[in-house]
Amino acid sequence: MKRTRIYAIIAMFLAALMIASACGGSAPTAATTAAAATTAAATTAKAAETTKAAETTKAAETTKAAETTKAAATTKAAETTTAAPAPEMAWPKEITMFNGSPLSGPVSAWETPVGKKIEELTGTKVTIEYLVGQDIMTKANLMVAGGVFPDIINAQDNVGIFIAGGGVIPLDDMVEKYGENIKRIYRPNEMKLAALNNGKIYVIAHNRPGMDLLYPGAGYYLGYDVLRENNFPIVKTINQYRDIVIDYCTKYPTYEGQPTIGFTLPTEGARASALEYGGARFLGGFPNDGVTQVNQETLEANIVMLTPSMRAFLEFGNEMWNRGFMDPETFMQKNDEYLAKIASGRVVGVYDQRWGIADGLFALEKSGKDDRNLVGFPVVREGVTQELYRGPYAIAIQGCSISSSCKDPEGVFRFFDRMCADDIQKLMAWGIEGEDYYLKDGKFERTTEQWMNSFDSDYRKGQGLGELGFFPRYEQTDDPVYGKFQDGNWVNTNFHPDYMELRYKPYEKQILKDYGVKTLTDWYNPAYPARYQPGWSVRQQMPQDSEEFIAVNKALETAREWNAKIIQAPTADFEKLFAEYQSILLAIPGLTAYEKEATRLIRESAQYYQN
Helix, strand or coil: CCCHHHHHHHHHHHHHHHHHHHHCCCCCCHHHHHHHHHHHHHHHHHHHHHHHHHHHHHHHHHHHHHHHHHHHCCHHHHHHCCCCCCCCCCCCCCCEEEEEECCCCCCCCCHHHHHHHHHHHHHHHEEEEEEEECCCCHHCCCCCCCCCCCEEEHHHHHHHHHCCCEEEECCCHHHHHCCCCHHCCCCCCHHHHHCCCCCCCCCCCCCCCCCCCCCCCEEEEEEEEHHHHCCCCCEEHHHHHHHHHHHHHHHHHEEEEEEEEECCCCCCCCHHHHHHHHHHHHHCCCCCCCEEEECCCCCCCEEEHHHHHHHHHHHHHHHHHHCEEECCCCCCCCHHHHHHHHHHHHEEEEEEEEHHHHHHHHHHHHCCCHCHHHHHHHHEEECCCCCCCCCCECCCCCCEEEEECCCCCCHHHHHHHHHCCCCHEEEEHHHHCCCCCEECCCCCCHHHHHHHHHHCCHHHHHHHCCCCCCCCCCCCCCCCCCCCCCCCCEEHHCHHHHHHHCCCCCHHHHHHHHHHCCCCCCCCCCCCCCCCCCCCHHHHHHHCHHHHHHHHHHHHHHHHHHHHHHHCCHHHHHHHHHHHHHHHHCCCCCCCHHHHHHHHHHHHHHHHHHH
């Protein structure tokens, strides 16, 4: 007994020394503190490990009790063991993260009720730094120049900057060793595709395939009152769209005492992609491949700015500007100012992706300005016979990476895998049982009030409902294997019959009645399975110090400057300026090489999209 006491005293003394050493006499970071605590724990008495194991097991058993009970009545009962891993598969208690998107809610998603519930289940607090503003590329370069990173980096479409700068580490070995849940919810080809561009896996994707049956992903939008004034047309061409906007603004030059805005679009930071290439690409009848236009038959890639669709887009913008129907603040407005204009009801027309204007649309609903809300159309340039706005539901490599500064990369990866367990994935997609949904015969159900809450942007942000989608997660398709939880419930709330019935607001149902259609996507071509890796995903994985990637960045800088310049130019100067613009683009070293490399990678990726 005396010897046991002596050993215990020695162990405690050694643990204290190791913690002091880890602190190093200065204020430790969250990652350093977690690493020191992990080291100390390994040398403390066995009783401490036993206590930890009991706590972890208890938490896992509590969170999975309801799922296991339901699953016992199904044929998939044996597959529902997605509880927390055993103590030897531990992860840090504190993790730091950079999220390359701005904070959209009142608090960090981890501080919401859903986030707190996940923290309770995992025992881990994640401190998230959000992007300030819209310029992720500048932020990424500054981070690489500094050389010190948080544990997790969500670089959006700029992961290549971190790969080239040594800011993130390969994850291949950890996927095989610790990725039980990850390998269950991701398709095998996704992991192969993740290594296509760089030979290693650097990202666990959060940009998963999804399906929205009720709303289009993007479009050229018009106000409901505008459509009513024009006897509810289905707008197909950019010339038709232009004429409708001009006629309406001429008839109604003001709204609530302020000038009516005929047309605008986002131009701040990364949102300026709408100006640089987004609005033009769709006009050509192509899907969203970022700055790359991909021939759907040959899979040949071309830069959007060098296509006829760019000319059509700039001609439209130049005419709207010179005739006084384009917002004069378009090229200097911040994104919150852009959304505020939409929320005011002054905007007649806008090009954007729906997620980009969602807050503005929601504000219109809140203020009761239903007749000023916006409806999207798949507009193309003259001579184009088909459109692909809704595009493919594609697997794409954009998501979470582990940084080279992380003290416990294997532990953080285990945390990724824990996040992919069904109990946490249900929280991320459906919310908290009893608050955001309930169970009936093992199926997810919502009261009308819960459905209304789930449609309310303010509630979602405050509750954390769907706000943690920047972590690894299920896809949200109608695939019976990858689109469902192991208990058979759909991951995507959109597939519930009540969603289809309750989602549309009364004014939207009136629009459907006016048009004689069932959904606001009925005049769009349907989404379809992808055949290749999206062009934007291919570009982001290219080495950021390569000639090809540098060339595209130069082309984007040129487009932002010259597209604005040409739109604001006198009509008589259009031809001269457009020709000069095209010559500058063609003279960029490496741009042709980019098109060839993008074509090669896109064609090579097609093999991973079979079946």
